[in-house]
Amino acid sequence: MQARRALLPDAEAIRSLIEEFSFDGTLLPRSLAEISENIRDFAVVEYSFSNGPEIIGCGALHLYGTHLAEIRSIAVRPSAQGLGAGRLLVNTLFEEADLHRVTCVCLFTRIPEFFDRMGFKIAERAKLPDKIYKDCMSCPRLLACDEIAMYRGELPQFAILEPAHADLIKLTL
Numbered sequence: 001m002q003a004r005r006a007l008l009p010d011a012e013a014i015r016s017l018i019e020e021f022s023f024d025g026t027l028l029p030r031s032l033a034e035i036s037e038n039i040r041d042f043a044v045v046e047y048s049f050s051n052g053p054e055i056i057g058c059g060a061l062h063l064y065g066t067h068l069a070e071i072r073s074i075a076v077r078p079s080a081q082g083l084g085a086g087r088l089l090v091n092t093l094f095e096e097a098d099l100h101r102v103t104c105v106c107l108f109t110r111i112p113e114f115f116d117r118m119g120f121k122i123a124e125r126a127k128l129p130d131k132i133y134k135d136c137m138s139c140p141r142l143l144a145c146d147e148i149a150m151y152r153g154e155l156p157q158f159a160i161l162e163p164a165h166a167d168l169i170k171l172t173l
Contacts, residue, residue: 001045001083001085002045002046003089004043004092005040008036011039020075042073044057045085047080047083057075057089058075059089059092061093066101067102068105068156069102069104070105087118090115090118103154104154107120107149107151108150109150112150123151124149125149127155128151
């Protein structure tokens with residue numbers, strides 16, 4: 001079993017894996033076009049069967065900036081779960097985050113126990129506004145979300161802008 005960066009010819013296998021987990025809402029559905037457009041975000045895990053290597057897992061690292069990246073679309077073929085492919089994917093995506101010098105990696109999950117074992121902590125959703133505005137606002141489960149926000153690293157600190165000075169005069173033409 002080995003992890004590697006995804007290549008464009010892997011897009012259909014990635015779409016198929018994600019689709020297995022999007023019918024029940026576990027993962028957000030991703031179209032082939034969306035996956036192809038974002039293929040550089042993805043890593044895959046291949047397992048060598050007697051008839052050659054097959055992709056048994058996938059995951060993506062979405063970069064918001066050096067302050068935050070999100071692990072998303074983690075999927076491992078049900079018949080391959082429990083073999084360590086999920087852990088291998090997450091570690092591969094951590095290496096990618098480290099390469100980009102990202103200080104915090106977040107994710108939203110329904111299996112916090114798995115990610116807890118990998119050093120993630122539970123976060124308040126409000127501490128991850130980049131994620132909220134990118135995906136959550138268009139999610140059908142926005143008002144009934146059952147996913148748990150988690151992070152590893154340093155939660156981003158956002159600057160609060162000073163209020164406008166009362167003594168400034170607005171010029172109009």
